[in-house]
Amino acid sequence: MMMMLNLKYVGVLLPVALLLGVAFVYLNSFYRLKEGFYDSSTGRFVDENLIGSPDLHLVAPDGLKYPQPSIMHGRTDIVSVTPWLAPIVWEGTFNPVILDSIYQKKNISIAATVFAVGKYIMFLKNFLETAEEHFFVGFRVNVYVFTDRPKEVPEVKMAAGRELIVRSVPSSKRWQEISARRMELIQTLIEETLLNNVDYIFCLDVDSKFHSRWGTESLGGLVAVIHPGYYQDNRNKFPYERRPSSRAYLASGEGDFYYCGGAFGGLLMEVHQLARTCRKNFEDDAKENIEAAWQEESHLNRYMWTNKPSKVLSPEYLWQDFKPRNPEIHTVRFSGVIKNYAEIRPN
Ligand code: UD2
Numbered sequence: 581m582m583m584m585l586n587l588k589y590v591g592v593l594l595p596v597a598l599l600l601g602v603a604f605v606y607l608n609s610f611y612r613l614k615e616g617f618y619d620s621s622t623g624r625f626v627d628e629n630l631i632g633s634p635d636l637h638l639v640a641p642d643g644l645k646y647p648q649p650s651i652m653h654g655r656t657d658i659v660s661v662t663p664w665l666a667p668i669v670w671e672g673t674f675n676p677v678i679l680d681s682i683y684q685k686k687n688i689s690i691a692a693t694v695f696a697v698g699k700y701i702m703f704l705k706n707f708l709e710t711a712e713e714h715f716f717v718g719f720r721v722n723v724y725v726f727t728d729r730p731k732e733v734p735e736v737k738m739a740a741g742r743e744l745i746v747r748s749v750p751s752s753k754r755w756q757e758i759s760a761r762r763m764e765l766i767q768t769l770i771e772e773t774l775l776n777n778v779d780y781i782f783c784l785d786v787d788s789k790f791h792s793r794w795g796t797e798s799l800g801g802l803v804a805v806i807h808p809g810y811y812q813d814n815r816n817k818f819p820y821e822r823r824p825s826s827r828a829y830l831a832s833g834e835g836d837f838y839y840c841g842g843a844f845g846g847l848l849m850e851v852h853q854l855a856r857t858c859r860k861n862f863e864d865d866a867k868e869n870i871e872a873a874w875q876e877e878s879h880l881n882r883y884m885w886t887n888k889p890s891k892v893l894s895p896e897y898l899w900q901d902f903k904p905r906n907p908e909i910h911t912v913r914f915s916g917v918i919k920n921y922a923e924i925r926p927n
Contacts, residue, residue, distance in 0.1 A: 836888075
């Protein structure tokens with residue numbers, strides 16, 4: 581009796597399971613097909629899932645001609661890969677023509693944030709004008725300016741597809757606070773405005789200007805810039821936060837490089853996680869009356885020790901105007917201008 585009942589169930593369940601299986605396979609392939617298309621010009625199937633994710637599947641346009649790459653010849657005076665195999669970008673390690681043509685096809689969009697609070701507004705014009713000349717030229721770029729002096733934001737002619745957006749922020753009596761609060765504002769900007777609208781974001785110091793190309797070679801998941809002041813030093817000399825009571829603490833013998841607080845970026849969600857973490861750690865420290873040695877820069881360095889950047893930009897991407905150019909720096913792309921701290925800081 582029991583046996584007969586089981587057989588009856590199997591007789592009903594088996595066809596139902598088969599039917600569901602067939603339906604799943606059919607619907608799944610239909611769904612996938614809907615997410616791609618057949619490109620008759622190249623004779624290839626194009627998967628929109630891959631096109632949609634800006635960091636995946638690098639497709640070069642057909643017919644592109646450029647010098648043959650080599651794995652035997654190249655720069656020998658610098659290191660161009662980290663021990664975790666992230667590229668370190670230097671002049672002479674990439675071909676801008678290949679990279680631009682790949683990312684043009686993806687129609688990526690980039691946000692840049694810059695803070696100009698108090699007297700730092702004086703640096704904005706130069707920053708914006710030189711960004712128009714060198715920063716992701718030919719790409720969709722939105723520059724977000726955070727300032728307490730919106731009326732003093734200079735008029736700068738932006739190319740088609742590029743936009744300047746001004747956000748008001750309160751003034752502050754302490755420069756440390758202005759510098760550190762950037763993480764919170766970047767986090768909020770991503771959550772409230774950029775999500776689903778932008779692919780990459782770069783967060784830059786305003787007291788700086790562009791001198792030459794900063795473009796698609798800098799794109800990556802999490803992007804850090806090597807600080808120009810310490811790249812030849814032993815890591816025990818890096819100005820990391822050294823008090824174990826701070827959440828930015830790095831012990832002697834820890835840390836890969838000393839990264840800049842003045843320039844970092846990457847894919848939107850990577851930078852969101854970085855900003856959220858650094859903000860929280862900064863605020864938790866503040867509750868215990870601790871301020872890390874170099875504010876958010878210390879927290880960023882702590883974060884990058886655990887969360888390794890997937891692309892590292894050489895000091896070409898943030899030099900300092902007061903420093904003579906070292907021989908390995910073939911081009912300065914972005915640099916901090918000379919400034920009189922006593923004159924421009926609120927404290
Ligand atoms: C370094 C870092 C900076 C930050 C700081 C530690 C570089 C090149 N610079 O520079 O990013 O990590 O150490 O806090 O890595 N700001 C204002 N108004 C002010 C003060 C600051 O708008 O009154 C903004 C502005 O965008 C400026 C940024 O905060 O570029 C950093 O301040 P800074 O340039 O005075 O910091 P500095 O030179 O010590």
